[in-house]
Amino acid sequence: MAVAPRYMHPLDRHLRLERIPTLYCPGCGLGIGLGAMLRALDKRIKEGVVKEDKVVWVGGIGCSARMAFYVNYDSAHVLHGRAIPFAIGAKLANPELTLIVVGGDGDIAGIGGNHILHAAKRNIDLVTVMFTNFVYAMTGGQVAPTTPLRVKTTTTPHGNPEPPLNIIKVVASLNANYVARASITTPHYIEQFFYRALGMKGFRFLEVVSTCPEVYGRHIGLRDPVEMYNELRKRVKYKPNPTIDEAIIDWDKGIVIGEFIVRDNPSYMDLVRGLK
Ligand SMILES: Cc1ncc(C[n+]2csc(CCOP(=O)(O)OP(=O)(O)O)c2C)c(N)n1
Ligand code: SF4
Known part of the structure; x- marks a missing residue:
């Protein structure tokens, strides 16, 4: 009997196939995001811009952060x-590495909120991709810094009394070289923006608005993954060269995606080495 080839899909080589299937719920948006990121990484590796054996993925805890567990990289x-x-430490110890940080809005903008401020201020050489699904999903849908005002979550049964954090505006106000937002309803922009980020220096930040049909969608009355996907898609609007003021992320007013900051300020590694 012929032995089945190990790689059945062009992106399989980027995944630890022994860890598939993932723990993601059916219809979760995260797989779309990971697929788009891997397509961009694949291109950068083939171009020779990124060295495959120098790529390191780092994730904290959460559904989004768990991507680091599935990829076939250090x-x-x-x-x-x-x-x-953690990624900053790895980069300082070995400047040749390409560091990719992945995580949820709770991980990166909530409990890790202080770290992103200082990484952006220092323009540290790493790419951070934050998946915004509006709740702490892995632990059951608790309120997160990005949860819209008045939305009922498992920890805000009477509605969220806090206005949400717009992380794009925060990171853009610091010294980051790249700040962009895409959505899992626009995977071509995730791929395009992540591709661009991989070719740059300094702190590069991509927010990806995602769907959590299981512990967010169902709580806001969206009955299944398709309904949630379609509701998000209706709200997402791409703008070429948007200003920071246009970076709205609001379930009622719409979600603007695009590249808000693209610049070439000296990165932390440049300054440490005294090259600029
Ligand atoms: C220090 C610490 N506090 C709390 C937790 C519990 N915890 C695990 S995942 C998680 C939420 C993850 O939410 P988010 O980062 O938004 O990622 P998502 O699951 O939504 O992708 C929490 C609170 C933990 N593991 N460690
Ligand atoms: S809980 Fe939500 S974010 Fe986590 S895997 Fe399920 S659908 Fe995806």
Whole structure:
């Protein structure tokens, strides 16, 4: 009997197939995001811009952060909220590495909120991709910094009394070289923006608005993954060269995606080496 080839899909080589299937719920948006990121990484590796054996993925804890567990690269699955400082340490220890941090909005903007501020301020050489699904999903749908005002979650049964954090505006106000937002309803932009980020220096930040049909969608009255996907798709609007003021993320007013900051400020590694 013929032996089945190990790689059945062009992206399989980027995955630890022995860890598939993932723990993701059916219809979760995260797989779309990971697929788009891997397509961009694949291109950068083939171009020789990124060296395959120098790529390191770092994730904290959460459904989104768990991507680091599935990719066929050196990776670290670290404490909740601490992926960015771990990645900074790895980069400083070995400047040749390409560091990719993945995590949820709770991980990166909640418990890890202090770290992203300082990484952006220092323009540290790493790419961070934050998946915004509006709740702490892995632990059951608790309120997160990005949860819209008045939305009922498992920990805000009377509605969220807090206005949400717009992380794009925060990171853009610091010294990051790249700040963009895409959505899992626009995987071509995830791929395009992540591709661009991989070719740059300094702190590069991509927010990906995602769907959690299981513990967010169902709580806001969306009955299944398709309905949630379609509701998100209706709200997402791409703008070429948007201003920071246009970076709205609001379930009622719409979600603007695009590249908000693209610049070439000296990165932390440049300054440490005294090259600029
Ligand atoms: C220090 C610490 N606090 C709390 C937890 C519990 N915990 C695990 S995952 C998680 C939420 C993850 O939410 P988010 O980062 O938004 O990722 P998502 O699951 O939504 O992708 C929490 C609170 C933990 N593991 N460690
Ligand atoms: S809980 Fe939500 S974010 Fe996590 S795997 Fe399920 S659908 Fe995806």
